[in-house]
Amino acid sequence: MFCPNKNSYLQLTIAMNPRVINKAVRRAMRKKQFDPHDEIPPAQRLESMQPSMFAPWVDITRAHLGFGRRGLRLINRELNSEDSLVQLQAIHSILDQVQISENAIFLINLNIVYRLIDLMQDRDPIVREKVAYILTHLCNYHQGRQRIMSRPVVIDHLIYLIMRDRKEIRYAAALCLKTLTRDRCSCEIIMKNDKIIVSLLKMIKDDHMAIVIFHLNSLKNLSEWDPVPALKANAFQVMKKLMKQQETRIVAAAMDCMMQLLKHSVGKKLADQHDLTHYLRNYLVSPDIEVLIAAVGLMGYTTLTTRGKWRAKEFSFDLTKRLVTLCVSHNMPVLQLRSLQVLINLCDSPDIRAHIKKHWEKKIKSIKIRTHEQWDGTSETTTFGLETGHNYRTMCIENVETIKSDYGDSIHAVNVTSYVRRVQEVKAHLIMLINFEPYLH
Incomplete structure (x- = not known):
């Protein structure tokens, strides 16, 4: 049968979709296919074979522009275009160009970050998703993190996307926040926002598995900087409940997050009260x-x-x-x-x-x-x-x-x-x- 993890000879040569063959074999064997991601608890893997958001009448790969330094300046200028089609093409082109380090640094020096932060509140969900992915790539550079953190309102925008938007955008926003928290200087600025810890703890309980893991990694990095706000928000009890999940990646991420909480004296007292040493056996x-x-x-x-x-x-x-x-x-x-x-x-x-x-x-x-x-x-x-x-x-x-x-x-x-x-x-x-x-x- 067809194995999705490997390129078999059947997959590379036959014109028919090998999954159809799998389906026929299962039907002949009267074997019911079991998918563990359809079961409870609700925090499951985010998977979508066909995205629910798409860009109609748009070449989502590149805008019709030449590249190079002059082309990047033009694309940066088109972000302010009143034509939504031109703006959308520019966003997709920028997402392609930030994969290249030289172009990403050049766009950062053009102060593209400030316009992208404003576009996080755009009405078009495609724009919000792609902007979150662009900011995620720019977060990998010191200059990008400096300019993003110079406007702390970006944290409020990320919290809004994580709390209220659709799942694809929640995934992109969670990835962007996790990338930001990898830097200790950024954590200091992020922790000044009083809503961030409470919002992450709320969304951890019943979201998709991939998004939950991103949130746990963000909490771990923020708690490593200052565990007091997380302890005040009852993060210890939430992590202990997550340790009972069936998904091993969530269990491991919850333990890593709790490890940062136990670096504080209050966390050690809570561990003794809940008999955590015996619980970990x-x-x-x-x-x-x-x-x-x-x-x-x-x-x-x-x-x-x-x-x-x-x-x-x-x-x-x-x-x-x-x-x-x-x-x-x-x-x-x-x-x-x-x-x-x-x-x-x-x-x-x-x-x-x-x-x-x-x-x-x-x-x-x-x-x-x-x-x-x-x-x-x-x-x-x-x-x-x-x-x-x-x-x-x-x-x-x-x-x-x-x-x-x-x-x-x-x-x-x-x-x-x-x-x-x-x-x-x-x-x-x-x-x-x-x-x-x-x-x-």
């Missing part, structure tokens, strides 16, 4: 690697408090066994680093430290750590070719999560060698703690 045996990484990272903060350590002491045998197994069976530096950090936190208790030394010291010393040649600095578990086959022409590859350091001046800088060295240092520190004695014989 079930996630440590999850078959999904993303949930495992997020759960172990969250437990690294729940075991910092004295109450969390005493709670972990009640099931220390199962917990330490699972954490050591994760370090030995997986050679992912991210998972190993977080598991070792939890073990270091538990070693503050003398009983747990003695138990680890007695049963798991040899296992910990035999942990194998990747070299920098074997690791590309990402937490992706599957290779590109294995996942997508030869379908590189039509498959949409999402951005792979990249490891970043949690402290220092260059917080977003990635250095694979230093990160692997950090895992080795944490392992050596754990072995030293296991053999630590508070007195001399």
